[in-house]
Amino acid sequence: MRVIVCIKQVPRAQELQVDPVTQTLKRVGVPSEINPPDANALEMALRLKDHLAAEVIVLSMGPTSFDESLERAVAMGADRSILLTDRILGGSDTVPTAYALSETIQKIGGYDLLLCGEETTDASTGHVGPGIAGHLDLPQITYTSEIRIEDGKVRARRTAEDGTEWWETTMPCLCTVNFGCNKPREPTLTGKIRVERGGVVTHWSCADVGIDPKKVGLFNSPTIVAKVDTVRLPARAGRIFSGEPEETVRKLLDALIADRVIVP
Amino acid sequence: MTDGHVLEDKSHFRGVWVFLEHRKQGLRDVSVQLIGEGRRLADLRGAPLTGVLLGDGVDELAKYAIGYGLDRVLVVNDPILEIYRSRPYAQVMAQLIRRHKPEIVLYGASKNGRDLGGRLHAILETGLAADCVKFDIDAEGNLDMIRPSFGGKSLAHILCKKHRPQMASVRRNVFVAPPHDPTRTGEVVPEKVELGPSDVDATLVDFQEFTKEGGLRPEEAAVVVSGGYGLGDPKPFGMLQDLADLLGGAVAASRKAVDSGWVPKMLQVGQTGMTVRPDLYVAVGISGAVQHLAGMQESKKIVVVNLDPKAPLFEIADYGIVGDLFEVVPEMVRQLKALKAAAADGRTTVPATVQ
Numbered sequence: 173m174r175v176i177v178c179i180k181q182v183p184r185a186q187e188l189q190v191d192p193v194t195q196t197l198k199r200v201g202v203p204s205e206i207n208p209p210d211a212n213a214l215e216m217a218l219r220l221k222d223h224l225a226a227e228v229i230v231l232s233m234g235p236t237s238f239d240e241s242l243e244r245a246v247a248m249g250a251d252r253s254i255l256l257t258d259r260i261l262g263g264s265d266t267v268p269t270a271y272a273l274s275e276t277i278q279k280i281g282g283y284d285l286l287l288c289g290e291e292t293t294d295a296s297t298g299h300v301g302p303g304i305a306g307h308l309d310l311p312q313i314t315y316t317s318e319i320r321i322e323d324g325k326v327r328a329r330r331t332a333e334d335g336t337e338w339w340e341t342t343m344p345c346l347c348t349v350n351f352g353c354n355k356p357r358e359p360t361l362t363g364k365i366r367v368e369r370g371g372v373v374t375h376w377s378c379a380d381v382g383i384d385p386k387k388v389g390l391f392n393s394p395t396i397v398a399k400v401d402t403v404r405l406p407a408r409a410g411r412i413f414s415g416e417p418e419e420t421v422r423k424l425l426d427a428l429i430a431d432r433v434i435v436p
Numbered sequence: 437m438t439d440g441h442v443l444e445d446k447s448h449f450r451g452v453w454v455f456l457e458h459r460k461q462g463l464r465d466v467s468v469q470l471i472g473e474g475r476r477l478a479d480l481r482g483a484p485l486t487g488v489l490l491g492d493g494v495d496e497l498a499k500y501a502i503g504y505g506l507d508r509v510l511v512v513n514d515p516i517l518e519i520y521r522s523r524p525y526a527q528v529m530a531q532l533i534r535r536h537k538p539e540i541v542l543y544g545a546s547k548n549g550r551d552l553g554g555r556l557h558a559i560l561e562t563g564l565a566a567d568c569v570k571f572d573i574d575a576e577g578n579l580d581m582i583r584p585s586f587g588g589k590s591l592a593h594i595l596c597k598k599h600r601p602q603m604a605s606v607r608r609n610v611f612v613a614p615p616h617d618p619t620r621t622g623e624v625v626p627e628k629v630e631l632g633p634s635d636v637d638a639t640l641v642d643f644q645e646f647t648k649e650g651g652l653r654p655e656e657a658a659v660v661v662s663g664g665y666g667l668g669d670p671k672p673f674g675m676l677q678d679l680a681d682l683l684g685g686a687v688a689a690s691r692k693a694v695d696s697g698w699v700p701k702m703l704q705v706g707q708t709g710m711t712v713r714p715d716l717y718v719a720v721g722i723s724g725a726v727q728h729l730a731g732m733q734e735s736k737k738i739v740v741v742n743l744d745p746k747a748p749l750f751e752i753a754d755y756g757i758v759g760d761l762f763e764v765v766p767e768m769v770r771q772l773k774a775l776k777a778a779a780a781d782g783r784t785t786v787p788a789t790v791q
Binding site: 265293297298300302303304305307312313315330333335336337338339341345350351352397398399400401402408409410412413418420421424425427428433 | 580595
């Protein structure tokens with residue numbers, strides 16, 4: 173079977189800092205990583221590969237700096253990777269992104285299972301995975317933490333609002349994978365050697381795939397970011413106590429009672 | 437919504453819709469909260485507010501929903517729609533939106549709301565903004581969809597100028613639920629859509645409801661006691677539960693505590709977890725990463741307990757104790773118990789709880 177895992181490269185979440193002077197996000201020199209939920213999706217694909225004769229292809233869309241994450245994915249055990257990279261894709265929101273990835277998936281062809289992370293840590297929409305399923309009219313199971321292939325069908329455990337659901341569907345289908353549901357493996361030595369030899373990332377342009385230029389990019393995205401406001405958190409009283417626990421706790425509880433936050 | 441590359445004239449689109457999620461014959465609270473905000477937006481646009489209810493035998497629920505402020509409810513009854521299913525729900529919503537052309541459609545940013553919205557916005561080729569915290573109408577009549585970005589450190593204004601409908605999702609507890617007025621009148625409109633067995637492309641084979649560990653869920657509780665990496669291992673969550681019980685609250689956790697495997701993911705507060713806005717949020721051993729702030733900064737009062745006086749969370753604390761949580765929390769439990777006992781001995785039996 174053929175599994176395609178869609179990944180995005182994002183700035184490392186822990187490194188996100190706001191410049192105290194300009195109150196804007198520091199971006200320059202921030203190291204990148206595979207979007208953590210996508211790394212969980214990749215690990216899920218590699219576990220299927222461990223047990224079944226599965227081919228794992230990793231797909232991303234973005235600038236060529238994304239090669240770094242695709243190479244890491246191959247070093248972890250993916251068979252090959254494809255980067256859809258084209259200037260005209262710049263500024264695409266989730267609608268053109270889902271469209272462009274769908275077209276690329278169709279160009280790859282022969283797929284049985286598509287996996288995406290539940291959302292990205294930089295944009296946090298979770299819209300692209302279901303968007304791809306919508307474009308390709310495939311069954312979708314979102315927020316999964318376990319996937320089994322049984323009798324040619326997919327059985328997936330989904331974390332819903334009020335409980336755990338087990339869904340069964342036919343292939344091909346798309347599943348999105350819960351952040352933190354597994355521990356992504358480290359790159360292997362043989363994987364690193366494969367990457368060293370080169371040629372593990374294939375670059376495709378929109379023309380290579382047959383993507384309609386009138387349907388992608390900033391201008392063809394339904395949404396725009398009109399402006400960004402810095403959040404100024406509301407001023408808080410900030411009564412901070414330090415000292416012996418018996419005294420600090422008494423002062424805290426006295427204050428909470430006096431301010432009618434709690435009623436003894 | 438596009439037809440080839442030619443966008444349909446957006447002036448044809450009118451009215452505000454709220455997608456109504458329901459469970460066990462009741463509306464989900466996020467949907468009720470959205471009716472309140474939808475009412476405000478519909479009034480600003482001088483247009484009707486419509487609820488959309490998909491299910492099997494949901495006419496009574498539709499009538500009841502009107503009491504929260506709807507003008508009408510579009511209802512589709514079909515056995516296939518009894519439970520939420522991605523494809524049939526998306527197919528039905530797409531048909532209804534193409535038929536009636538609403539200007540704005542709001543969804544809860546729940547698991548199912550995101551599953552539906554994500555699929556639908558690709559089918560309809562229109563804009564969808566996730567996790568909005570505020571809406572405005574701009575000078576040109578567009579919906580200004582305001583959402584946190586970069587872990588809550590900034591707010592982005594998203595506009596969908598050319599495409600219709602403008603769609604947005606909103607998390608639970610962002611807006612306040614409107615009161616229910618049983619005398620309010622409105623129309624329940626049955627809708628016919630084409631739906632057959634072939635639209636069911638996935639089967640729910642098992643469901644296990646979450647047991648409510650420790651009683652209350654953090655999203656529902658007036659008091660949330662939340663533990664972070666400073667707790668060191670799963671065991672100290674027991675004393676947090678003691679504290680939460682005394683305050684009539686629920687226990688939650690930071691992403692680091694969840695990632696360390698100490699507590700289940702369903703207790704995680706923050707950008708990739710849940711949003712809470714309790715009356716009182718007690719953060720224990722949580723330094724205060726921006727991801728965490730995004731999920732709790734709307735709490736009415738915030739108490740921070742941390743050994744490190746430089747922990748960023750102190751910056752947004754109403755009250756704080758700089759100290760060892762392993763001394764402070766048991767002392768809080770001890771003193772609260774003593775206060776309760778004193779109150780019980782005295783003229784009143786009111787337990788320590790939030791007003």
